[in-house]
Amino acid sequence: MFYREAGQFKTSYAADQQLFPIRQDRIAMLALLVLAVAVVPLIASNYVLTAILLPFLVFALAALGLNILTGYAGQLSLGTAAFMAVGAVAAYNFQLRIPGMPVLGSFVLGGLTAALVGIGFGLPSLRIKGFYLAVATLAAQFFIPWLLVKVSWFSNNSSSGVISAQPVVILGFAFDSPVRKYLLVLAIVALMALAAKNLVRSSIGRAWMAVRDMDVAAEVIGIRIMRTKLIAFAVSSFYCGVAGALYASVYLGSVEADGFNLDLSFRILFMVIIGGVGSILGSFLGAAFITLMPIALDRLLPWAAELLNLNLPAGVTSMVQLVVFGALIILFLIVEPHGLARLWQIGKEKLRLWPFPY
Amino acid sequence: MTKHWKRSLAVVLAAIMGALVAIPATAQQAGTQFVGITGYRVGPYGANGAALFGGFIDYLNLVNERDGGVNGIKLTWEECETEYVVAKGLECYERLKTRSPTGPTAIHPMSTGITYGLVDKIPVDKIPLITWGYGRTDATDGRVFPWLFPILANYWDGATAIVKFIGEKEGGVEKLKGKKIVLLYHDSAYGKEPHPVLEAEAKKLGFELKLIPVPHPGNEQQSQWLQIRQYQPNWVILWGWGVMTATALQTAQKTGFPRDKMVGNWWAGSEIDTIAAGPAATGYYSASLNLGGKGYPVVKDIDDIVYKKMNKGSKADLIGTVLWNRGVAAAMLTVEAVRTAQAKYGKKPMTGEQVRWGIENLDVNAGRLKALGFNTMLPPVKLSCEDHGGSGLVRFQQWTGTEWRATTDWMSGDRQMVRKMVEESAARYAAEKNIKPGCLPG
């Protein structure tokens, strides 16, 4: 009853083609943005901002990048973290080596560098598919961090290979407090998410989906496979690169190529799968889920143990967490293989009728 | 069926969200000294973490039960699982920071990566970081890094001490001229830390140094050891961590390299490493910051009080292992820092700033060690603003096949050279970050 598009007439193509064609969606989106920009900074504690919201936004961006590649263009990649590493290290070096380089510019350049590298590692996708490709992207995952660590020029010859990132200052305004960092990341992520939403319904987005669904058929109808796939790799890596730059310089505050390991790639893949393959919203939901779940388990388990009067040694809680995490993932895939985004959609459909379903 | 499942999924989701909102972060009792612990017990280094943090917590329990806290101020603590991952470590840090009005006392990340991630945050939050035998080497210069305490010995102390030890085995440091030494290291920030100082030593003493990296995790070292076999070094220095050490020992045996020509650093010298390697480890030397063994009054107290009486011990078979003892000693130094701070600021829970002063003015001499029941488990520790490292002493131990036995007394390497390099490196950092070196007021 509250969520119905009936009665909303589109009288022009522009109106029909807008990003959120349903009025309720527009209102909800706007409300969400207002909430995120105006309300959250007021009520959220520093802990929530720095330890939950910041990584959530950054990971959402990376998941978005991977979702473009895997969800829309159908190319499975296990090398996300490597492209993030490229973005992070490139952004650091652009800032370090080009005097007067604006921070945002370095993020963009970092993303572009990642895009170039992404194209390079996307080349095999022209020949190979599926798991062969997935394992091939592992080559990027292992090679790139190695290279970044090995060539000490990348880390400004620091003996340990770990460098502290430069402070983020834009137009003389220092983004140093949790609230400021949060707002900066929020702005970047929101902009890039909107751009992605637009991109996937453009001709290139449709070409991606055609290639994903059946590449031979796509070729027959005149889509240039090579170009389409490489663009997917480039755009995806760009997103991942920017996410990596944000991750290193805004969230962690230090750049360490070793930190961008396979585990991180898997985490981001989890976000995409659990959030919903081929869904922008899903990337956000998945990122929220994977970021929040360990923290929630961390709280839930000791609390439950106390309730049941169990004296759990610290080691046991960590193990139980691992088990529960694994089990939840399996449960999730079984119950809702299309991810949280699908649950959301079901919810929306219910809302059309609710509370009078008959 | 599916519907039922969908509902259960919704319940799970709701429970997770509910947990975040509803379960309050366990509030710490007012008037206690809260210790935030960023530990790791899962993942490839989980076994190491279990021993370290097990000992740490066992000692805190002992202080509460036996002494009624520090001067009557009870200790409380919370452990947060970092999995040795930088991002998780940061989350834990942020979480522990908010748990108590006085902050988390002092953080022991036990991970070089997490230490680097926190370096810029701690001066802002005013939380001291104790990095015992790891982390930033140049932080020994406390004038540039007031909040960072690489207590006891840093990696450069360790590396020079190992060179000295090898020299003694060869019959004098001057005999090292023309000898060949291989550094087999974990290819990470940790493994690269000793390079500059070893290269300087090689130049000074005239030995040939070959650096051979082992990629993470290091469970396959055939090619590295064949290279070593071809190079035929006199000694191999092992800068290993986790599975890499055991594999190195096994592969050394496989390629016929004598184990008593191998010296590990202190992270490559615990029971965890040698037991996994089995008989292949017999004869292997390692530097150590502290001794293992159960023959210390404090270990007996923990066994009697925490394990037998309170039944709250972490794990009985860890007692007396090298890493467990290290955890106990790390907890002791933290507690002593609080005690030192209390002497100046009064008997109440200490804030991060006060604890920092306490660590900086820490003076645990031989008499104090004896009174605390540690005897010779670790060397005396005395810190100052200029020197956040302390003694720089290490002791060498050899694996007999069943236990680690100390073979030397406490000794230090080329402290002058290390100090000079530390100051240079710290000065570079200060220039880069626009820090004006100086001591913080108490």
Next chain:
Amino acid sequence: MQFFFEVLIGGLLAGVMYSLVALGFVLIYKASGVFNFAQGAMVFFAALTFVGLQEKTGLPFWIVLALTLAVMILLGVLTERIVLRPLVNQPQITLFMATIGLSFLLEGLSQLIWGSDVRRLDLGLQDEPIQVVMDRFGILISKFDLAAAAVAGVLVGVLAVFFNKTRIGRALRAVADDHQAALAVGIPLQQIWSIVWSVAGFVALVAGLLWGARNGVQFALTFVALKALPVLILGGFESILGAIVGGLIIGAAEKLAEVYLGPLVGGGIEGWFAYMLALLFLLVRPEGLFGEKRIDRV
């Protein structure tokens, strides 16, 4: 030259160890199209269960081995029942993610039961050079590796007999060739999957024992899976022979590269070299060495 052969032989023998792990992947992929990332965790789980049982019960080797095998078979059956069956007909990537979830679960579970201590596994075989060869040719060959290679050889032989000569084996091959057709002629698909997962559990057990005896039984055992993946791309996901040959090639190439190429670029290239090699190889032969060629039709 001597040194070259030493590296080559060492590499080939190390490759056998990779093949052992890769075999488990191939078995499952062949029969059910699942890329089972939990294979590494299964190796760890098997080794830890074996050592744990040995420690707790003190029973002789063979009995503990049989017990562990029983546990692995139970695990295989449960996995089929709980994880795979509800996920039938889902896209491959979903199944792949489920196996990652499974690997978390197994890692946590095994350490929950047996603790996270590092343990030694003694097969009564020291990892030492064979003295005779050493004296005669000056080439170093490890006793242990040779024995491991022999075990791998026997294992492949047993699997070959199992696949070719037994009823179940033939059914397995039928399922691998065409699920639909296999179902149509009355082969119980789910039962077959249980069996395949059990056999993979058995292979994991063998790999776990050998790897565990080499490096100690500890969490890092799960990483051996990463060594097996390039073997898979090189050899082809569906070929047992490919896993063996791929393992040998990867092992030898990796060691030779680390020894001869490594020093030129700063070393430590083993972590990625195998992947790069496999990648380059794929560009020439996209279906791997012995993989099945697929022809797409519109």
